[in-house]
Amino acid sequence: DAKTTQPNSMESNEEEPVHLPCNHSTISGTDYIHWYRQLPSQGPEYVIHGLTSNVNNRMASLAIAEDRKSSTLILHRATLRDAAVYYCILSGGGSNYKLTFGKGTLLTVNP
């Protein structure tokens, strides 16, 4: 599985934007970039995904570098409920359907 690298932890203040980076220098052409998060004592939750172009949804934005070797998850205004572990995961098409979770980034949001 293609590997991703994320900071172990990040801190933000409430109502400020948060940029969570992810490096994936060995990404293949068919790999999608997925972001999931896991709130305390809950199951992982889908956040956003993309292939080449930047993506926006109601939860977040995903900025993908032109060479696709890195990406950034952007939370436009962090709230206390956004405190979670954020996982950047590469998942290809074809027969590889599983998600391989790393340690992720623990986001702390300060009031």
Next chain:
Amino acid sequence: EPEVTQTPSHQVTQMGQEVILRCVPISNHLYFYWYRQILGQKVEFLVSFYNNEISEKSEIFDDQFSVERPDGSNFTLKIRSTKLEDSAMYFCASSDDPAGTGETQYFGPGTRLLVL
């Protein structure tokens, strides 16, 4: 909004006993998964299931584990003879489009299994 549900939320069992963890995936989904997370560790893939057969399984998913879709709604994980190291949170997930526009899986709240 449709969601994946899991029962029970907690299960305590004695080592060597069989347990069955139950999941109800989102109704129009066709791809089903089990993951587990040992306390303080990463979420680990166990098995994927499509068209009534296993698509892929990890090294963790040995002969003690089995999965089944006994009817049109439930998806179960059975552990035949539990070991202490099976103590973990078990998550079920489902997906409707794993190879189309990307792998979007929807996870249940989990079953916390404690083996004594």
